Amino acid sequence: MNRKKKINDTLKKKQKKANAKLHTSNKPRYISKAEREKLALEEAASQEAEES
Template identity: 65%
Template sequence: MNRRKKINQLLKAHAKKASAKLAPKSKPKYISKADRLKLAAEPSPDSIISPES
């Protein structure tokens, strides 16, 4: 592979990675198992029903 082709290949690869990083994400952000357990253990304010009368 000649030098010019190799440089062009690298530049195209870098441009492709940069545009992929700017593209909108289709998957939700990963939440670890420990964090999910913490969130499940915390009582959410919507589920707590307190009598106001």
């Protein structure tokens, strides 16, 4: 029984992973507050450079 269960579990896991790969989310990647702040500063700096 344990051997059967173990084999079935591994097969189910493989199937679940394959299925998850097919259905990728359209959700945008998470960007942390620090990263957003850094991007905002870079954008502000690039706009200053364009104005000069």
